[in-house]
Amino acid sequence: MRRLELGKGQEDIVAATGDLMTQAWVSDVERGKVDLNNAGFGKVVALARALDWTLIDMQHALGVDLGITELTPVGAADEEMPVYLLSSIAQPTPTLHSYEGFELDAGEDPTKLLIVLADNTDMERPGGRSIHPGDAVFLRTDLTQLEERQGYAIQHQGRVLLRRYEVLGGVAFFTADNPALARELIPISDAVVLGRITRVASDYRPDQLN
Secondary structure, three states: OHHHHOOOOHHHHHHHOOOOOOHHHHHHHHOOOOOHHHOOHHHHHHHHHHOOOOHHHHHHHHOOOOOOOOOOOOOOOEEEEEEEEHHHOOOOOOOEEEEEEEEOOOOOOHHHEEEEEOOOOOOOOOOOOOOOOOOEEEEEOOOOOOOOOOEEEEEEOOEEEEEEEEEEOOEEEEEOOOHHHOOOOEEHHHOEEEEEEEEEEOOOOOOOOO
């Protein structure tokens, strides 16, 4: 059992997930009473992180199908990679939008990547770099420790959002880049981090008409 291999108790797993799950739920998972295919995606990601697994590792070890495709880097050649709808990745089975060809950066591990399709203007801002609807957002699911000014995908009140981690006056929170949402601050205790934004693939042109 992975937990025992790591020398952790069930309470350690619960604590590592930010109390997203209960000890009874962890026990039910270990006894095969919980079907992870039907568990919320955010909870599955948190469990994998607590067990020091990638989602690919979890699929192989537990025989579950999380819809994560294992890919092999091939240098500069494009990889056909699944792109999921951002709004769906907290669901038991995320909705696949398409397979797209992307060139992997040097050292980029596709087994730790989750690519999502931005579907709103939350992270648009006047001037500077923005994330626009239709952009492909690369998430590193193993990078969940918070760093100031970095962008993250988070689960908050049943929704998946792209937000930036900020600290102001000693208070830490997640905020949108869109000035219209400047007052909507999310305390870090109210969110589950699903992954850090590492790059964005975009065809957006500000002079194009929709």
